[in-house]
Amino acid sequence: MSVVVISTGGTIASTKDSGGGASPELTGEDLIASVPGLSDDIELTTDDFSNIPSPQVSISQMHELSELVAEYDRDDTVDGIVVTQGTDTLEEVAYFVDLCYDGDTPVVFTGAMRNPSLASPDGPANLLTAIRTVTSDGARGRGVLVTFNDQVHAAKLVTKTHSMRLDTFQSPELGPLAVHDEETIRWRASVDPTPTIDVDPETLTNEVAALTVTAEMPPSQIPEPGDFEAVVLATTGSGHIPPGIIPPLEALAREDLPLVATTRCTEGRLARSTYDYRGSEQTLLDLGCYFSERNLQKTRIATVVALAGSSVETVFDRPARE
The missing domain is CATH 3.40.50.40 (Rossmann fold)
Incomplete structure (x- = not known):
């Protein structure tokens, strides 16, 4: 199977600069290299869409990203699309794409709460869950998804609930659609797909x-x-x-x-x-x-x-x- 990882920046792509603070610098290839347990049956390619903190994402960039996702959907050789980005506006960007995307190829957003320079960075595990989600049998027809902390959420329901904790992304009332157990994505629920809007x-x-x-x-x-x-x-x-x-x-x-x-x-x-x-x-x-x-x-x-x-x-x- 073939999966495209679109990197947009954020904590998952951040490293410490000379001043001691973290800023986005890692490419999609860097992110993939950090993920353990990837199956040899999955062919991964990368697309470095941007490398910025997520509060800097503009409305026009959200639309450009949705167009890029749609372009990969039209490529019959692509089986899944993963988007990595910062968590501050991840729910907004993922929902924007969900509103505009009407393709069949599974799309999953993910990121990290701890950058790679900290103890126990969560980016590699979240990316692994995202890749396994888009290649799982139950991923199609569920709209744009978000994976964090071994859980799979609907983009239209998930929200960031804590400023720093790893389990920050939650879907109030309904909960996650699936969980990542060992090497398996176990689907437990579904939601009605988001009606697609044709944007000018x-x-x-x-x-x-x-x-x-x-x-x-x-x-x-x-x-x-x-x-x-x-x-x-x-x-x-x-x-x-x-x-x-x-x-x-x-x-x-x-x-x-x-x-x-x-x-x-x-x-x-x-x-x-x-x-x-x-x-x-x-x-x-x-x-x-x-x-x-x-x-x-x-x-x-x-x-x-x-x-x-x-x-x-x-x-x-x-x-x-x-």
């Missing part, structure tokens, strides 16, 4: 605001009409906001600016008809908000992609008062 790269924009709602947040934190292409809100609880921010949100709604709401809670979804006070989920309905089941950062990525695909109405639900 000329209309891609990063002008989507992402705000976490907090107690009595000042109305000045809500953007003015014309400042952004859309606004994403992580509301409290099941869709609740302080009344002070309702007037500026109403101003945005009058300008037909897309307002996309989710919950700031780690698990759960927005309510539709549980409460009915000023600032409850009924207020979100009155504002014409779109509802998302993803976390704030993924909801922003979905909004960016949906705007570029003229498909906000199909990507998100827009419930009305009952």
Whole structure:
């Protein structure tokens, strides 16, 4: 079997510089050389897409990466695609690709929490899991995947939950789709595939605001009409906001600016008809908000992609008062 490893940088590709800090320097070939236990039956090739820390990844680079993944999918000699990158924005980049990719070739993202200069670096083990995942019998038809700490997650569900710990990547509520036991990927669950969005790269924009709602947040934190292409809100609880921010949100709604709401809670979804006070989920309905089941950062990525695909109405639900 043939697997392409696309290297984009991040901790997994980092080494210490003269100042003592780590920065991305390793190539895809370097990463493969560090992995023990690779089967001789797997032919590995590399593509050094970039070598940057993941907070520097741009929206346009995410699209370029999705196009590169699609290009390898069209190559009949490629059986699996692995992308290595930094963990800070890995869930966003993987979800972007998941939204844009409609190929059959399995795609897995992975990275590391400990760079190779530290004790017990996790990059080699995570890369080994990724390679074994894309070559496993159950990998096809599951969308873009993410492997960390001997677990396989769906890109649309996984999130980074701890700033430094090795088990940081978790899928709240549903858990991993598979586990890596010895040399075997054991599939335990599946999720519905992410609908693919055909993106116009000329209309891609990063002008989507992402705000976490907090107690009595000042109305000045809500953007003015014309400042952004859309606004994403992580509301409290099941869709609740302080009344002070309702007037500026109403101003945005009058300008037909897309307002996309989710919950700031780690698990759960927005309510539709549980409460009915000023600032409850009924207020979100009155504002014409779109509802998302993803976390704030993924909801922003979905909004960016949906705007570029003229498909906000199909990507998100827009419930009305009952």
